[in-house]
Each structure stands twice: as structure tokens, then as C-alpha cells.
Amino acid sequence: MTILSNVVGGSHRVLHNCWLEGGGSDAFGRDSIEALVQTLDLGTPVHDLESSGSAILVGQNGDALFADIIGGEVKRLWMIAQGQPRTRACDRTDVPFDTDLDQRGGALAFDPADHPDLAPDHAERIREAASSWVKPSAERSLRSLRPFVLRAFSDGDTAAALVAVYGLRGDAIGQLRFNVVLVVPASGEAVETVDRAGLEDAFDRVWSPSL
């Protein structure tokens, strides 16, 4: 059994100071996080992978968890959820910023050196799969999509990644972010799972660059 499947099954608790984000939610601490995890449909996972520092669990209906692991304990979680946000994430002060830092156009932000659990020969697979998010999107007028590989690791022949995607809104003022998880097998297509609930939450927000 993996750590995440034990967390979902209730036999392993997350750390007392665990953070969760994504899925249109922010949560801190065991009780809040474990209650949110129970709202996900993760029975009979299609992907259940882990390394010493990361783990991913993807359910059949597109709900997923991505975790930071330290010494066998879950320190951070990202929730990938379908449907509506489970709770409303905290209000925030938005920071306008330059995703590209270059007029030659956006590129994938990814340095394999940041991901010690990623097998060196898997880096190209992650790069190729995540780069597909550098594109215009028909998704509700989002433009200038820019992916950032936040986490990547290998479990056997399979690589997995958590990708933060930023975009400019075409329907309203502001930049927004949502997360995507990737599972890339040694052969075959990469499987992408978009945090639809997180995207809904992002679209529901009003751009607030002042306090």
C-alpha cells in the first residue's frame, strides 16, 4: 500500500502541519484536510505512484491527490477535483507579474535538477508532456498559457508531475492559475488530469491587485 492510499483509506494521518491547496480549496491541519480528502472519488485508483519525496493517486473519474512526502509523512497536498470547488479558497491579494521574462515567447519552466526523484531519462518525457500547455486555449478565452513544473518524480518506468498553469483571462481582467497532473508511462500517451474545480474557483474570483 502506498502512503496516499493509506491516507485515503484512513489508516495513515497527514502531518499535523500539512497544507492542502487546489480543487478550489485551502486547508491546513489534519482534520480539515482529511475531511476534504474524503470528498474525492479515489476508489480503485488508475494511478498510484510514489517516490521517497512525492506521491500521486488518480481516481477513475479524474479526482487526484499529489503529495510532498518527508520521511514517510505527508507534508503538502494538492487536490485535483472535478465539478465544483469543495470549499472556497481564501481571498488573496493578486500580484501582477510577467510569466515569460522574454519577448521571444513563453516557454515551459522546468529544471530537472530541482527534482531529485525524477530519473534523468524521464525528464524529456515530462518536458514534452508539460510543454503542450504552452498554447492558446479554447478554455473560456484563456490566452498566453504558461506551464511551470512544480514537482516531478519517477516510480519505476513511469514519470509523474504536478504542473501549475498560468493564463490571461479573455473574459475579465486578470491572470489565473490552475493545476494539472501528468502521468507519463514509458510507452504510450501522457495522461493529463486538469483541476476543473480549481479552474472554476479561479474563474469565480475578481482580480484584486490592491489591499
Next chain:
Amino acid sequence: MAQQTSTPWDAYPDVISAYGRPIEEQLTVKPRRMPLDGFEDVYCDFVDYIIRCTHRIWEEKGVGLIRTHYSDDCRVWMLSGVSVGAEEVIDNTVASLAAWPDRRPIGEDVIWSEDAPGEFLSSHRIVSTATSLGDDAAIGAARGATTHIMVVADCLTARNFIIDEYIVRDNAQLARQLGLDPREVARRAAAADREGDQSRHAFRAEMIGEVRGTPHALPPQGHPARPVADALLAAFERQDFDEAMTITSPTIESYWPSGRRGVGRGYWIGCILNIMAPLSDRKFRIDHWAARPLPDGDIAVAIRWFLTGRHTRGGVWGAPTGRELLILAISHYRLRGGRVIEDISCFDEVPVLRQVEGGLGA
């Protein structure tokens, strides 16, 4: 005066970080594993001192322990004011617990240094969870909400006593979690600040004078905090943001107060621009630094810094007021392979807005 360091940043490898350790394990009493002259026997190391005394005082309600853990002349510095002496710390703790009885100061990390023999500095990153169940001096009537906000406390400690403490709390996010507008909270506080004896705000002018008149406390070459300090100087003093960015991973995660969070070098620079742009005649000062090893080979760096300047441009704090503003911040950085992969910076933006609104003597 430049900070002195008597002990290497990676000394005492058995004194492990609190990061990633279950609280049940942390609170298990263990034998002493580093010299701690004059400290209570229950503390096995300096990290344990910080985590355990916080637990004893706030959660076990041993508030009287403050008399044996804070000196009679200790100073507790916040951007909203300074308190002096253990008895004032006790009064403030009692008031806080009356309004927020289930407060849990949940430690995330303790980044520490031994700056002189037997004299320790801790930078303690906390997530403070609490339910608003009683009336609070700053917030007003109980709101019922359970909140969680980032707090960082830097404590200078010797022989079991905290001598000097700097506290930064993300109170703007606290206000939001209670359903309040941070600016309205600041406006009310500023109105109260303008009443009565104004000498109580003298600390702020003194702090600004110190920021403007005292050189940086810079880490020595070779210390893990030095490249981070250099990057901050490049950004805040010379506006060489391109140079500053080279210390960061292309996917650096930034967590700044009031809910600022994002990914990438552009976002990290965006946070700095966000607070720099409204200010002219700026002065940035690094006040303290420390570093400790983290699990898996990463390194944690803590830097306490100040930024002051005249509020002459619009931006995140609204229309310019011409007032001189002061920010006291503590940043925790996570380094991997010599680059910053995470920046968790905390400052209290309510007293910043309070200065904008003409409070705190501004």
C-alpha cells in the same frame, strides 16, 4: 553592529529541523543533545526549547512560565508596537487566550543560529490556528470563524530567557478569514492611534532611524544565507532584478502575506515590485540571518529585513499619502542545489495600512 556568529550553521547535526516531523515525536521528551547552559532540563536542544515552550505556554496554558522564559526587560517588537518586560507578555497572552481560547501555534520550522556563546537566535515559523470566540481589542466582537495564518517569531535567547523578540503576523489574512476588510480594520486602528499621547508611537520613528542609519547585517561569504542576501540587495537596493533572479529556481514558489502566492521567477519579482513601487526614497536593511540543514539535503535560510520609504505612488496600498511607511518582514527560504525553490515571507500588512491611514504616528 554586524551580527557575529560563533557556531557554524551546520553544527550539531543531531539537532534536526522541526520540518516534516510529527508533533507526537517532537513533544516526546528526549535526553539533552547540545550544550544549553542555564536552560531547563526538559529541553533537549534549542529547537525543542522553542517548540516545547510555545506548546507549554499556549496550549497547556502554562502562561506563568513566561516569567521563567522571558526576561524582566525583554522587548517584543511588532510593527504595531513594542512591549517591554515579561509581565506585559503575560497580559497580552492572557488577553489573546480569552478571545482565542483554542489557539494552536503549530510550528513549521525553527531556523536558528548561535550568535555568541550561549546566545541563540531562533526564527520560528508558525501557522497559528484559532477560533474567534471572545471579543478582541483589534477585531472587535467574536466572529466565530476558525482561522489559520502565518506567523514568524524571531527570538534572541540566553539561559532559558527570551531577551528580544520580533513578531510578524499575517493579520490582513486573519481579517479576511473573519469576514472583515483589512483596510477598515486598519482605518479604525489609525483613528484610535491619533488619539491620546503620541509618544507611544515613538518606537516607529526610532525603527525608521535605525533602518536608515545602520548598515546591513550581512552573512559572511560561504554562508548559505549570503547569496540570498546578495539577491535581496540586488533587487531592493539596485533594482537589478535580473541578477537577483539567478539565485532562484525557474519554478520558485512564493508565499507572501495577504494571500500572495505564486510560481516562477516573474512572480517572485512581482512580489518585490508590489511593495517597492508605492515607495520612493526607499531604504532596505537586512537585520538578521540564520541557516540550518533540512531533511533530504535542502537548506533553510531565515532573513529578517526592513523596508522604509515615502508613500508617493499608488499601487497595492491605494492612493499615495506622502507618509513614510515602514515594513518589518521575516523571510524563510528553502535552498536546493544552491538555488531558492521556496520563499515564505511574512509581514503584517494591517499596520502598513494603518500607517497609510495616518496611524502609528505616520
